[in-house]
């Protein structure tokens with residue numbers, strides 16, 4: 001077994017980027033230092049910020065909240081928000097909330113909660129049933145193509161997190177996105193040549209639009225594998241069961257391919273994401289029309305958006321119509 005580079009104790013990990021061997025104590029402080037460096041370099045959080053951490057009970061957000069708590073202690077105002085999306089199979093939502101609540105109790109951080117059913121009158125279990133009907137071809141309707149549970153769920157979560165942050169005067173929303181996820185998303189957007197989405201990728205959304213709170217990603221340069229190890233050695237409890245609606249999406253396959261490349265070309269994800277930020281993003285951002293960058297308010301809900309009616313309001317309306325008119329929905333038996 002290799003020895004820790006700093007103290008010569010047995011190493012517990014080889015850092016993926018540079019194969020540096022570290023013991024448990026030095027690994028934990030190394031991750032802290034890298035997160036701090038990202039925060040400082042990209043000015044993600046400052047002393048007068050009021051930060052809302054989006055907490056899901058998963059390893060990434062549980063790790064993020066713990067590290068931010070350790071870095072800032074009580075120096076800045078931090079609260080957490082859990083969005084109950086209503087995934088009943090295997091008690092996924094109930095258990096993930098419990099895990100999130102336990103961490104907040106331990107760290108003495110206020111935990112807020114939103115149930116999407118209270119806001120939408122349907123939840124992800126309903127959306128899943130709708131998807132079964134549409135995928136089965138029994139329920140076809142103009143404009144009714146089903147985009148996959150995670151696509152709707154992600155949109156709902158982003159919307160309610162932002163709305164809560166706006167209404168409660170938070171200045172930053174922090175999310176647990178890691179390097180592996182970000183590299184995967186960047187590749188996916190590249191394959192679709194989606195220049196607008198690529199131009200918005202980064203550790204911060206840097207939004208000037210009122211009604212859209214700036215989102216920050218302090219774990220932006222930390223590999224998923226490092227987060228798994230960090231959570232293990234720092235004893236951060238998180239939900240290990242997967243949501244039953246997580247399917248084999250195209251992004252899952254892109255991620256597996258990137259992991260393979262990373263296996264024989266160390267640092268691929270890190271350098272791709274880092275160099276994209278430095279070299280390509282400024283150029284791409286310059287290609288986005290002023291019209292698309294201009295501040296707008298959603299004509300339905302009044303939240304900040306880059307369009308006339310925000311994606312949430314359009315999707316909500318469409319799903320509500322489909323659910324109401326789908327008489328077959330109640331006959332679906334899983």
Ligand code: SF4
Pocket residue numbers: 085087124149150151153154243244245246
């Ligand atoms: S796996 Fe998909 S549907 Fe399930 S909680 Fe996550 S985003 Fe939502």
Ligand SMILES: [Zn+2]
Pocket residue numbers: 004005006007008009022023024025026
């Ligand atoms: Zn050591």
Ligand SMILES: [Zn+2]
Pocket residue numbers: 298299300301302303309310311312313314
């Ligand atoms: Zn809206």
